[in-house]
Amino acid sequence: MVSASLTTVVKNLERTRARIAEAALRVGRDPTTVRLVAVTKTFPVDAILATWDHGQGDFGENRPEEGAQKVLETAARLPGGDMKPVWHMIGHIQRRKAPLVLEYFDVVHAVDRLALAQKLSALAVEAGRELPLLLECNVSGEASKYGYAVAGWEHDADIRERLYAEVAAVLALPCLRLEGLMTMAPLVDDPETTRPVFASLRALRDALCEQFPDAPLPHLSMGMTDDFEVAIEEGATLVRIGRAIFGPYNL
16 A cells, blocks of 8 residues: 555656656657656655656665665565666765765766766776766856856856866776766756756756767756756756655655
């Protein structure tokens, strides 16, 4: 039996999927080009399994320890077979916790410095696996945000050159597959005001593709509960949504 609260979660999931599709169609995009990453931080495995049973395959966690525990518990409660969830590490990563991330997560969104990329590369080489990752970029300029400081990159050649050098160094590391960029927009009442942030990240990704033509960067991880529709209109391929599906965080 699915409890009333889990029934609500499933209904929220369906509403969120519909909103994603509508946002994509508004700008002539195929809705299947947008992947929903259900952000499960602070929520129980029961909620994860309820969405899994209704076709949700991608899940995001902010903290390596909490995420690792959920990966294990979820795997233990799922039936055997080839299908398994894809786990995304979407939060800031301390270098000393990189081993947990490498062991338990499939994709990393928030690589924000070369030293972290180097650590993940060394661990991936040791584990004999390839790790897909995205570089977190602070395009809004907010001091509270993590990520490469690239606000104003469009008009500042020094910012561009520094980032290009970092990207070149990451691309040279073994066992890492750079797949795109990630950002967090400011928390605002009107989601429309986040549009320039998302447009800037998309333009930065396009500039990097020109600079590194042999390194396709298909993904833009941007947009959360309050602004994901605007992010999709501006090109998001990965949206990280928690509250719209699961309700308020259990802090």
